[in-house]
Amino acid sequence: MKELKEVEQSVQSIIEKLDALKQEIGKVIVGQSETVDQLLITFLAGGHALLEGVPGLAKTLMIRSLSEAIELPFRRIQFTPDLMPSDIIGTEILEEDHTTGKRFFKFNKGPLFANIILADEINRTSPKTQSALLEAMQEFSVTYGGVTYPLEKPFFILATQNPIEQAGTFPLPEAQLDRFLLYIKIGYPTAEEETAILESTTGKKANKINKVLEGSEIKEAQELVREVHISRDLIERVSSIVRLTRPDSSTPYVKDWVRWGAGPRAGQAMIMTAKARALLHGNFAVTLEDIERVAYPVLRHRILMNFRAEAEGVTSDNITKHLLEHAQTQAKSI
Numbered sequence: 001m002k003e004l005k006e007v008e009q010s011v012q013s014i015i016e017k018l019d020a021l022k023q024e025i026g027k028v029i030v031g032q033s034e035t036v037d038q039l040l041i042t043f044l045a046g047g048h049a050l051l052e053g054v055p056g057l058a059k060t061l062m063i064r065s066l067s068e069a070i071e072l073p074f075r076r077i078q079f080t081p082d083l084m085p086s087d088i089i090g091t092e093i094l095e096e097d098h099t100t101g102k103r104f105f106k107f108n109k110g111p112l113f114a115n116i117i118l119a120d121e122i123n124r125t126s127p128k129t130q131s132a133l134l135e136a137m138q139e140f141s142v143t144y145g146g147v148t149y150p151l152e153k154p155f156f157i158l159a160t161q162n163p164i165e166q167a168g169t170f171p172l173p174e175a176q177l178d179r180f181l182l183y184i185k186i187g188y189p190t191a192e193e194e195t196a197i198l199e200s201t202t203g204k205k206a207n208k209i210n211k212v213l214e215g216s217e218i219k220e221a222q223e224l225v226r227e228v229h230i231s232r233d234l235i236e237r238v239s240s241i242v243r244l245t246r247p248d249s250s251t252p253y254v255k256d257w258v259r260w261g262a263g264p265r266a267g268q269a270m271i272m273t274a275k276a277r278a279l280l281h282g283n284f285a286v287t288l289e290d291i292e293r294v295a296y297p298v299l300r301h302r303i304l305m306n307f308r309a310e311a312e313g314v315t316s317d318n319i320t321k322h323l324l325e326h327a328q329t330q331a332k333s334i
Contacts, residue, residue, distance in 0.1 A: 010220070010224055011224065011279070011284050014217070014220065014221045014224055014279065015279065015282045017212055017213050017217065018040070018044075018213075018221070018279070018280055019282075020212040020213075021040070021066075021069050021070070021212050021213055022036065022037075022040070024065070024069040024209050024210055024212055025062070025065045025066060025069060025209075027065075027207040027208075027209060028061060028065050028200075028207055028209065029058055029061065029062055029065060030189065030193050030196045030197045030200060031189045031190065031193035031196075031197075032057075032058065032062070032186065032189070032193075035051075035062070035184060035186050036062065037277070037280065038182055038184045038297055039062065039063070039066065039158065039184070040066075040276075040280055041182070041273050041276040041277050041280060041294065042156070042181050042182050042273070042276075043066070043154070043156050043218070044218075044221055044222060044225050044276035044279065044280065045181055045222070045225060045269075045272040045273050045275070045276040046154070046222050046225075046272075047180070047181025047182070047269070047272070047273075048137050048156060048157040048158070048159070048179070048180055048181055049157075049158050049159070049180060049181060049182045049183075049184055050122075050159050050160075050161070050172075050177070050180040050182070050183045050184070050301065051158055051159070051160045051161075051184045051185075051186060052160070052161050052162075052163050052183070052184070052185050052186070053160070053162075053163070053185065053186035053187070054162065054163065054188075055162065057186050057188070057189075059118070059120075059158070059160050059186070060076060060118055060120070063116060063118050063158050064076075064118075065209050066116065067115070067116040068209040068211070069209050069210070069211060069212050069213065070116075070211070070212075070213045070214075070215065070218060071211040071213075071214070071215070072114075072115035072116055072154070072215050072218075073114040073115050073116070073152070074114060074115070074116045074117075074118070075111040075112075075114040075116075075117055075118070076111075076117075076118040076120060077111050077112075077117060077118065077119050077120065078120050078121065079119060079120060079121050079122050079123075079124045079125035079129070080121075080124055080125060081124060081125060081126065083125045083126075083129050084128075084129060085128060085129050085131075085132035086110070086144075087110065087129075088110050088111055088112045088129065088132060088133060089110045089112055089132055089136075089142045089144055090107060090108050090109040090110035090112070090113070090142075090144065090149075091107075091108055091110070091144070092105040092106065092107050092108070092144070092145060093105070093106055093108050094106075105145075107144060107145075107147070107149065109149070112133070112136055112142060112151065113149075113151060113152060114152060115152045115153075115154055115155060115156065115215065116156050116158075117155075117156070117157045117158070118158050118160070119133060119157055119158065119159040119160070120160050121160060121161060121162060122159040122160065122161055122172070123161045123162075123169040123170055123171055123172060124169055124170070125170065126170060127170055127173075130170065130172060130176065131176075133157070133159075134176050134179055136151060136155075136157075137157055137179055137180075138179055140153070140155055153219065154215065154218050154219060154222065159180070174260070174301075174302075174304055177301040177302070178263065178265055178301070178302060180301060181269050181272070181273065181298075182269075182273065182294075182297040182298060183297055183300040183301035184297050185297075185300070221279070224279065225272065225275050225276045225279055226272075226275070227284075228275035228276075228278050228279055228283075228284055228285065228286060229284060229285040229286065230271060230274065230275060230285070230286040231285075231286070234274075234286055234288065234291060235271065237288075237291065237327055238267050238270050238271055238274075238291060239267055240327060240330075241270075241295065241323050241324070241327055242261075242262050242264070242266045242267040242270070242299075243261075244261075244323050244326065244327075245258065245261035245262045245266070245299065245302070245303050245319065245323065246258075246260075246261030246262070247259070247260075247261060251322070251323075251326060253319075253322050254319060254322070254323070256308075257305060257306060257308065257309040257314045257318075257319065258303060258304070258305060258306065258309070258319060259304045259305060259306040260303075260304040261302075261303060261304075262299055262302035262303055263302070265302075266298055266299060266302045269298045270291065270294055270295060270298045270299075271286075273294040273297075273298060274286045274290040274291050274294050275290075277290045277293060277294055278290050292324055295320050295323075295324060296317055296320050299316060299319070299320045300316050300317060300320070301316075302316075303316035303319050303320070305319075
């Protein structure tokens with residue numbers, strides 16, 4: 001653990017720069033403050049995010065603005081049914097040494113070798129290519145021809161999928177979905193926000209994004225997140241919420257609608273993202289509000305609903321809302 005004074009100085013410096021980072025992104029992104037917060041939380045917690053939203057909601061602009069404000073390399077990969085693993089990882093090419101005349105194979109790195117990746121419409125590509133991407137997410141490295149190549153650090157993937165078009169898609173299996181730290185749903189802007197969008201995008205040239213953070217400072221912030229304090233009571237509450245997603249040992253409401261609950265990784269994700277949210281909002285201790293705000297995107301893709309729930313429109317968000325209310329009731333009764 002760092003000395004208290006050193007920690008306080010680091011925290012204050014990082015908090016100021018994170019606030020400046022949000023302001024820079026806000027120059028070009030109108031509204032969507034909750035989505036921007038969740039992206040930054042994922043980034044600070046060292047994870048990856050799956051974002052669902054219809055086309056035209058500034059997903060690409062949002063993550064490009066983030067990369068510009070941190071000045072880290074950004075690549076966008078458009079996933080299609082014919083995309084192969086080598087198209088994103090890279091491939092070996094035959095080269096010749098002009099001095100000796102000898103030929104040799106050289107690994108030509110693919111677009112995955114950047115710090116920030118937008119994996120657009122990930123559910124449109126084959127499971128084989130999805131697996132190559134998800135392996136990189138988990139291991140922070142790729143293997144080609146028996147050789148392992150480490151990826152850039154920090155490494156952040158924002159994968160998107162369209163909730164409307166399902167024909168010709170390859171839905172991600174639950175085990176692969178679990179590797180995403182957060183599942184973020186992005187909605188339409190409000191009337192005021194949409195008016196502001198039309199005004200800002202059809203007038204003068206867009207605002208320029210200024211760099212406010214170095215890549216090394218992001219690594220420092222990610223390390224600092226782990227030092228954010230969380231009480232034993234809140235850890236126990238997180239554990240209770242995650243365990244209650246499992247129908248075998250839960251409330252009648254959960255038993256009625258849930259097929260499979262979340263695994264232990266959900267609890268880890270909830271604590272890490274709650275710590276990241278606390279730091280993002282200028283605190284060095286996790287509050288109950290932090291837990292409740294990250295619970296939805298953490299559990300959204302980790303609770304598998306049964307057929308009856310799908311038929312009647314009951315979602316994992318309904319389950320999360322029920323469990324948060326149940327946890328609050330239990331806490332009051334103690």
